[in-house]
Amino acid sequence: MAWTNPRTWIAEKLLSADLNPHVRDNLNYLKDNIGLGAASELTIVAGVVTKAKANHTIDTAGDAAEDDLDTINGGVEGDVIFIRAENAARTVILKDGTAGADNLDLSGHDIYLTDTDQVVCLIYDGTNWILVSADNRVVEFMVNAFQYPNTGADWAPSASGASLPATRVGVICWLPLNFLKLGDQILSYKLVGDAIESAAITLDCKLVRVNKADPLNTTDIAGGGITQVDADGNFDSEATLTAAEVVATDKQYYLEILGTTGVADAILVMGAEVKVVRLS
Numbered sequence: 001m002a003w004t005n006p007r008t009w010i011a012e013k014l015l016s017a018d019l020n021p022h023v024r025d026n027l028n029y030l031k032d033n034i035g036l037g038a039a040s041e042l043t044i045v046a047g048v049v050t051k052a053k054a055n056h057t058i059d060t061a062g063d064a065a066e067d068d069l070d071t072i073n074g075g076v077e078g079d080v081i082f083i084r085a086e087n088a089a090r091t092v093i094l095k096d097g098t099a100g101a102d103n104l105d106l107s108g109h110d111i112y113l114t115d116t117d118q119v120v121c122l123i124y125d126g127t128n129w130i131l132v133s134a135d136n137r138v139v140e141f142m143v144n145a146f147q148y149p150n151t152g153a154d155w156a157p158s159a160s161g162a163s164l165p166a167t168r169v170g171v172i173c174w175l176p177l178n179f180l181k182l183g184d185q186i187l188s189y190k191l192v193g194d195a196i197e198s199a200a201i202t203l204d205c206k207l208v209r210v211n212k213a214d215p216l217n218t219t220d221i222a223g224g225g226i227t228q229v230d231a232d233g234n235f236d237s238e239a240t241l242t243a244a245e246v247v248a249t250d251k252q253y254y255l256e257i258l259g260t261t262g263v264a265d266a267i268l269v270m271g272a273e274v275k276v277v278r279l280s
Helices: 018-033
Strands: 042-043 048-050 053-059 066-069 071-073 079-085 091-094 112-114 120-122 127-132 136-143 156-158 161-164 170-175 185-196 202-211 219-224 234-244 251-260 268-279
Touching: 042 048, 079 112, 091 185, 112 136, 161 170, 161 251, 170 268, 185 251, 202 234, 202 268, 251 268
Parallel strands: 042 053, 048 071, 053 079, 066 091
Antiparallel strands: 079 120, 091 112, 120 127, 136 268, 156 161, 161 268, 170 251, 185 234, 185 268, 202 219, 202 251, 219 234
C-alpha cells in the first residue's frame, strides 16, 4: 500500500473512488507506517529554530563551522521532533538547560551533531523538549593516573595528585587517557591543580597522540596546549582542540605535563577533566 497525496476538495459530490484512496487507504497507511515525509531545513538564528514539522535538518547560522541550538519554538504538548545536522562539515551543538527561554532538556549533557546520519528524537511536554533518544552525547572524564619518568626526584606521587618540588627545570610527567574507546571524539580538557610561587614557576600541558609505526611516533594535537600557568594560586587551565580528535585503532593518547619551579616554589596537579563526544 502506498501513500496517496490528499486532494483539496471543492464543492463537489464525493464518490467511493475519491474517498477510498484519499481517506480510507491513507488512514490504513498511517496505521501501518510512521511516515514523517522528507526533512525540511531549519537554520539557527541566535540559538533558536522554529519547528514546522516532525522531521528537520538543522544548519548553522551563516554556515559557520559550529553553532549552538538551545531553543526550539513552535511545539505543543505531545509533539515529537526528529532532528539531524544538515551538513557534516557544520556541527550543531544541542545545549542542555532549561533556564530562561532555553527549552532543551537533554538529561544533563550537550549533544553534538557532527554527521548527517546522527538523529536526535525529542518530545515536548508543553514547556521543554525532552530527550527521547540520541546517537551521541558529551561526557567529561576525570583522569589522575599519572606516570612519572623519574619518580621521587622530580614529579612525585601524592594523595592529591602529582607534586613538583622547588628548583626543578623543565621536568615532565604524563597523564594517560586510558578511558577512551574507539569512535570517541576528544573536544577539550582542563588541567586542575594549585601553584605555590615564591620565585618563578611555569606549567605547560599538551595533548599527544601515539601512532603505531616502526618505530612508534607521536603527534601533538592542534589546539591541545593549555595557556601556561605562571602565577601563584589554584588553576583550572583549559585547552580546546582546533578540531575534534576522533579516536581510532592503533592510536593512544596522553597529556604531557611540563613544569619548572624556583626556590620555595611547588606545583600540585590534581588531574584533568577531559570532554569527549561518545556515541551511544
